[in-house]
Amino acid sequence: MKSGKTEMIIGCVLVGIIALLAVGSLFGTPYDINAMDNTARMQAPSAAHLFGTDNYGRDIFSRAIVGARFTLIVAVSTVIGSTLISIVLGLISGYAGGIVDEVIMRVIDAVNSFPGILIALIIVTVMEHGSYTIIVALIIMFIPSFTRIVRTGTLQYKNADFVRSNRGFGDSDIRLLLVHILPNVFPLLLSSIVVGLSNAILAESSMSYLGLGIQPPTPSWGRMLYEAQSYILSAPWMALAPGFMIVAAIIGLNCIGEGIRRKYLN
Amino acid sequence: MHYLAKKTLILFLTLLLVSLFTFVAFHIIPGDPARLILGTQATDEKLEMLRHQLGTDRPLSDQYLSWIGGFLKGDFGTSIRYSMPVKNLIGERLPVTLLLGLISLALILLISIPIGIFSARVKDTFLEQVISFFTMAGISTPGFFLSILFIWIFGLILRIFTPGQYVSYQTDLSGFLQFMFFPALAIAVPQIATLVKYIRASMLDELGRDYVRTAKGKGASLTSILYSHVFRNAVVSVIPLFGMIIGSIFSGSIIVEQVFGVPGIGRLLISSVTGRDFPLTQALVMYVATIIVITNFLVDILIQVIDPRIRLS
Numbered sequence: 230m231k232s233g234k235t236e237m238i239i240g241c242v243l244v245g246i247i248a249l250l251a252v253g254s255l256f257g258t259p260y261d262i263n264a265m266d267n268t269a270r271m272q273a274p275s276a277a278h279l280f281g282t283d284n285y286g287r288d289i290f291s292r293a294i295v296g297a298r299f300t301l302i303v304a305v306s307t308v309i310g311s312t313l314i315s316i317v318l319g320l321i322s323g324y325a326g327g328i329v330d331e332v333i334m335r336v337i338d339a340v341n342s343f344p345g346i347l348i349a350l351i352i353v354t355v356m357e358h359g360s361y362t363i364i365v366a367l368i369i370m371f372i373p374s375f376t377r378i379v380r381t382g383t384l385q386y387k388n389a390d391f392v393r394s395n396r397g398f399g400d401s402d403i404r405l406l407l408v409h410i411l412p413n414v415f416p417l418l419l420s421s422i423v424v425g426l427s428n429a430i431l432a433e434s435s436m437s438y439l440g441l442g443i444q445p446p447t448p449s450w451g452r453m454l455y456e457a458q459s460y461i462l463s464a465p466w467m468a469l470a471p472g473f474m475i476v477a478a479i480i481g482l483n484c485i486g487e488g489i490r491r492k493y494l495n
Numbered sequence: 496m497h498y499l500a501k502k503t504l505i506l507f508l509t510l511l512l513v514s515l516f517t518f519v520a521f522h523i524i525p526g527d528p529a530r531l532i533l534g535t536q537a538t539d540e541k542l543e544m545l546r547h548q549l550g551t552d553r554p555l556s557d558q559y560l561s562w563i564g565g566f567l568k569g570d571f572g573t574s575i576r577y578s579m580p581v582k583n584l585i586g587e588r589l590p591v592t593l594l595l596g597l598i599s600l601a602l603i604l605l606i607s608i609p610i611g612i613f614s615a616r617v618k619d620t621f622l623e624q625v626i627s628f629f630t631m632a633g634i635s636t637p638g639f640f641l642s643i644l645f646i647w648i649f650g651l652i653l654r655i656f657t658p659g660q661y662v663s664y665q666t667d668l669s670g671f672l673q674f675m676f677f678p679a680l681a682i683a684v685p686q687i688a689t690l691v692k693y694i695r696a697s698m699l700d701e702l703g704r705d706y707v708r709t710a711k712g713k714g715a716s717l718t719s720i721l722y723s724h725v726f727r728n729a730v731v732s733v734i735p736l737f738g739m740i741i742g743s744i745f746s747g748s749i750i751v752e753q754v755f756g757v758p759g760i761g762r763l764l765i766s767s768v769t770g771r772d773f774p775l776t777q778a779l780v781m782y783v784a785t786i787i788v789i790t791n792f793l794v795d796i797l798i799q800v801i802d803p804r805i806r807l808s
Contacts, residue, residue, distance in 0.1 A: 338505075339512035342788045344746040347780055351520050354768050354776050431637050435750055438639045439765055454640060458754070461647040468647070472640040479635040 233491030236484040243481030247474065251297040260288035262295050262448055271464040280470035283453075284460055289470050292448040297474060299443050300450055304429035306364050308422055311371035318372070319379025319414075320406050324387055334380070341373040349432060353441045363442045367429050378421055382414030420490040427482035434475050450475050498799065506792045513784045514566070518559050521777045522551075532575060532771050548575075549774065562777075571778040576770050581778040584763060592759035594664060595752070596744045598672070598679035599686075603740065607687045608730065611694025616721060618699065626691065633688025638747045642681040642754035649677055659756050678755040682747035686740055690733065697732040701725045731802050738791035745783065 259279075266286030274281040280289035322333040340348070352366035383406075386392055392409050400409075436442035437451030445452060450471040457467035521528075529545040530537065546552045550561070565572065571581035614626040650658035656677060662670035701707065702725060710720045749761035756762075760779065767775040 335505075335508060336512065339509050339516060342509055342513055342791065343516075343780070343784050344742045344787065346746045346749055347783060350749075350764065350768050350776070351517070351780055354771070354773070355520055355523070427635070434637055435639060438637075439750065439753060440769065451639070454643060458643055458646075461643060462651045465647060468640075468643050472643070475637055475640060476632070476635050479637075480631060483631065483635055 233488035236491070237488030240481045240484030240486075240488060243477050244485060247297050247478050247481065248301065250294040251301050254291075254294040254298050258288070258291035258295060260291045262287065262291050263446060264288075271460065271467070273464075274466055281464065281466040283456065283467050284464070289453075289467060292453060293450070293470050293474055296448040296450045296453060296471060297478075299447055300430055300433055300478070303364055303367070303433045303443065304426045306361075307367040307371065307429045307433075308425045310364065310368040311375055311425070312418065312422060314368065315372050315375030316379055316411065316414075316418075319376045320383050320411065322376065323380040323383025324402065324406055324410070330380075333376070337373045337376050340369070345370045345428075345432060346435065349436055350441070353436070363433060363436055366436070367432055370432065371425055371428070375418065375421060375425070378418050379414055382417045383410055386410045386413050416493055420486045420493070423482055423486035423489060427479045427486070430475065430478050430482070499796070502792065502795055506788065509788050510785060513788060514563050514781060515559075517777060517781045517784065518562060521773055522555060522558070528773055532773065545575075548573075566778075566781060571782065572774045574767070574772055574775040576767070576772045576775070581775055584775070585760065585779070585782060588759050588763050590664070591757060592745075592748055592752070592761060594671075595675055595679055595682070595748055595757060595759060596741075598675055599682040599744050599748070600740070602679055602683040603686045603690065603744075606683070607690035608694060608733070610687075611691045612698060612721060612726060612729065614691060614695045615698035615702065616717070630688040630691050633684045634692075636684070638681055638685065639750050639754050641684055642678065642751050645677040645681055646755070661756055661758060674755075675757070678748075678751045678757055681751045681754075682744055685747070686743055690736070690740075693736065694729055694733060698725055698729045701728050734794070734798055734801060737797075738787075738794040741790045741794075742787050745787065 264287065266282070269278070269282050269286040271284055272278055272282045272286075278288050278290065280293060283289055283292075318333055318337070322330045343351075348370045349363070349366040352369060353362055356362045356365065387410060392405055395409055396405060433442050434449070434451035434454070437449040438455045440452070440455070442451055443449035453471040454468055457464070457471070461468055528549060528551060529542045533541060533545060543552075550558050562572065569582060571585065573579065574581055574584055577584060610626065614623055617623045617626075646658045649655045656674050660674070662674045664671040698721075702720075706724060707720055710724060745761075748757075748759065749764060751757070752759045752761035753765055760783070764776065764779045764783075766772075767779060
């Protein structure tokens, strides 16, 4: 347990299965995700329909794995986007110090004082309701915490002996930052990146539930749950399938994050 | 008092930035907000009227100053959809959200502190595994899914409350509490899970301290050490998280209010977003952010009073 190995294994298995299903959905799904079948409405899970069917007779398993694909696309692009921006901001802020640092950090603090969902709501309100508006919203939501981590790491390393000596050898600031400081700072960010993925999935599915995330007809876990809510008593599988896929994805990512954290702490 | 002065200065600076962000966000809308609201079919006259009503025909600096000036005087603008001052809309719904938040906060503290302490006590046993399984599940379950599960299990199957039948606190307080318990719990669960983990860690940290060894050496039992010494320090360690908890309760209530049909601020906010009621969204965002910034400020001050050690670091 100390080394975080158990967490790592559980996490990798859960995330692996979901990622495989999501990638697999690219090559085809058991049923057409939008095919309505009046003769097969709200059927309980069976061999023919693994997770059952919804109120239009659509196959929930097919919809759920396509939903997994879009959720993962949103989560991964969000985390890549916010990591890149945060690395730039954090390195500059930590390395330059002084007034530059103060300005960046005050702005970051101010953004941070909005609860994440409020930021997402603002962006969704002011941007056109495109499919990828949600990615922009989530990127902005994650920048503050990532930037803080990069800044702290930069502060820690900018006057380390190996950085000083390379500075003495005439390395430029940019080279020092990218070649010497960043590779040391990145591991600090790694577990936050993984946890960031799980937060992105949480935020995306919440926004999709509210009708402000991934737009229909593209299936998404959050929207599937919204649609399932009215049928929860007669067809609980409609809600349970996407719901537990969200939970599994988040648990998996949190486990991996915890595993990485323990590995680097010990 | 140097600390207090600095904190106060930062408070005002943050509020200024928050107001600028909010304002800028709602004024860099690509295209014309009047057209966005009315749609492409709108006549020029109607557009002109709405622009005038929104004030978008005036210079930006004017708009900002009159908006923020009004805000400071308690005039939050007028909602387009409801044709009503935002102040009245907030006034009707604020008590509902505040009560929901308070019940939630009470649940969080009442449940997480005992379980956190208990899980430190049963360290390395099967029970600890059980608790850590539940905390993991609690952290990983989205509020809206939990809400749907509650509605299904406690509302429809066990019939403890009637889903969708909001009971006003003014007409029937006990009915209100009965209805609000599950939304509050849905908001609380992820926070409880986070706090249990945190309290457990800080308890274990405290248990390794010298004063605990001394108490043990004097022959004190583990229970008495836990409750008379370690507990206080562990509770103090939770206080810095208060700002975060308040923020999360609010974020949680935005979604949970929607699922349960609780007529509070969160629901108003979502309906303003989906209805493209820009003045209302803008006012609500500013209003909520202000509450959260001020709460964080007060928490920081409170920590100083309770635990002066933090001032040194």
